[in-house]
Amino acid sequence: MNRIMEALENVLMPIADKLNNNRYLNALKNGFLIALPLIIFGSIFVVLANFPFLDQLMSEETFAVYQNTLGAASDATMEIMGLFVVMGIGYKMVEERGGEAIYGAAVALGALLILTPQEAEGIEGVIPTSALGAEGMFLGIITAFVAAELYQYFVKKDFTIKMPQGVPGGVSRSFSSLIPTSLTLTVFLVIRIGFGFTGYETVQTFIYSIIQQPLTALGASLPATLVAVFAIQLFWFFGLHGQIIINSVMDPIWYSLNNDNLAAFQSGEELPHIVTKQFIDTFLVGSGGTGMTLVVVIAILMLAKSRRLRETGKMSLPPAIFNVNEPVIFGLPIVMNPLLFVPWLLTPVVVATATYFAMSVGLVPPPAGVIVPWTTPIFLSGYLAVGNHIMGAVMQLINVVIVIVIWYPFIKMLDRQYFGQE
Template sequence: MDKFMEVLENVLMPVADKLNNNRYLTALRNGFMVALPLIIFGSIFVVIANLPFLDRVLSEEGYAAYQNALGPASAATLSIMGLFVMIGIGYKMVEGRGGEAIYGGVVALASFLILTPQVVEGVGGVIPTASLGAQGMFLGIFTAFISAELYHFFVRKNLTIKMPEGVPSAVSRSFSALIPITLTLTIFLVIRLVFTFTPFETVQNFIYTIIQQPLTALGSGLPATLVAVLLIQVFWFFGLHGQIIINSVFDPIWYSLNDENLAAFQAGEELPHIVTKQFIDTFIVGIGGSGMTLAVIIAIFVAAKSRQMRELGKLGGPPGLFNVNEPVIFGLPIIMNPLVLIPWLLAPVVVAAVTYFLMSTGFAPKPAGVIVPWTTPPLLSGYLATGNNIMGSVMQLISMSIVFVIWLPFVKLLDKQYYGEELSAQATN
């Protein structure tokens, strides 16, 4: 066991450290955080617009009018979430270099719009909203990275207009950004023109065909999902925030899949994907936090005799209901504790596999694309994430039972150790 842990530490720690400190992944993660409040807002109104049994209470016309009235809430947020993400990435990229962050956001947006064909069904001057959502997500991310780097490069080369002293700072900053923004947008205009002479015709078609489709197909499959879940657990075991590290890589894929499910859900069509952002956040992480430790707290209340374990259960129970599990991670402890390595790694992987299987067979509903706030208690979160379906709650109950069974022998083992230590301390006193 010690040798195994040493190998893991030597191999994974350097990789995790590089991922944590990578400016592109950091900007990507923070860019999604910028968009998150808007995404949650839209998701809340998707839930309200699809309350169960409402279609039976209202007339068909009344129900349609009700949904149409609430529709703009999601259309202006969830449906164009890629727009907010790319602005956030551009902003955070330039901010991380100490530059004028707001210009990083606007140059990313303008660069993306230059690349976007503004024609819908033969009508010019129209931007298709699909390009601002899941379909344009990857292009938006790459555009934000490249445009922010180009803008910063031109600023660093002092290709700026210096205004004399006494000019208002807002005016001075605007003129100093003029040349870097002009050069950056000119490059993207050239890129657009070049692609018109290729078989792809647009950059969107190129990115979607060559990069986004293969990555989405890979990320939506069970093998890649199990690897991602396992790595989350491994990083956490060594004291690194596994969720942040893995999300930095997989979030563009998971959010894209999530958006496609939401579009199908709102259209009343069959949901295309099992693995989405909410598959991970609601049915894996959203049951007590990373490692699904709410079931571990239940096991402590059922089996623990030691004062240390029972106090930990009392301390970790209330926050665990809202998916905050730091008391368990640091109090059990889980970090660098070989006694809990097996259940810590095994339980979420087993739950991910079982959940995928039950959703694929139709026993449990697929995630509807609704983004549920991560602090939503289990059972309620499963209900909301599946479009107000009680079987989403049942799926979470099954998952909690699986984690409970896997963890129970190890909780007893830890409790026996702590209980023995407490008895020895009492005997000594």
């Protein structure tokens, strides 16, 4: 067993190190983090707009006015989340290179708007929100990367206007960025003009057809989800933050699926996807953190005789209620503990499979696209994530039972080992 662990460590450590130090993945992760408060704000008002029984307490006309009034919150945040992600990526890409980060955000946003057709439903001069939301997410990410790189390239080539001493700093920086910004945006204008002569007509159509649709379909499948979940657990076992590593790749796909469900939910249509960002965050991470360790902590407090385990459980319980589980991961420990290798890897895979099939046969509604803050305690998070439906909480309760069944023999073995040492 130790040889297997050593071999896995030798393989995973270099991979994780490269991923952690990759500036594109870091910028992507930080771009989503910048957008997250805005997305959560919009989600809160989606929940309020679709609160249970309100349609029965109000007249149809009053309820429609109520929903339309609160709808502005999600329209201005979740519907155009791609804008915030693009600005965040551009900002972080240039900041990491020591440049003027705010111009990185501005040039990334400008490049995306140049590529975006300004026509919606036959009306000229209108930018369709779909191009700035989930449908345009991948184009926005690619655009932000390329725009930031081009901007920094022109800056390093010293294509800048030098202002004399005594000119205010803000004015000087603005003129210094003029030529790099103009050259960068010109490149994107040429790209837009070029695509006008192709069968795709717009860059959006090309990216969506060639890249986004196939990746989204793959990310929505159960096998791809299980691979991602397994990889998260495997990285964490070796003390590496699995979410940061895997989510930086998967988040664009999961958020896109999430937004598709949100649009369907708000329109009263059938939800198209089961796997979304909230499927992962609510029914796996939202049960005590990665590996669903809140249940493990509770089981320890109920079953353990060892003082070491009980003290670890007491210390870990309060943060685990809010899905913070580093105390139990490193205190039990789970990291590099061969005895806990099997339940740690197996449990989320089984839970994800059970949740997927429960939703696919209609026992539990799929996630409604509402972004529930990841610190929301279990059962409340499940209720909110599926559109204020009790079956979301029931599914989390079923998952609790699954976790206990899988972990029980391993907790008992670990308890006997520690108790014997004591």
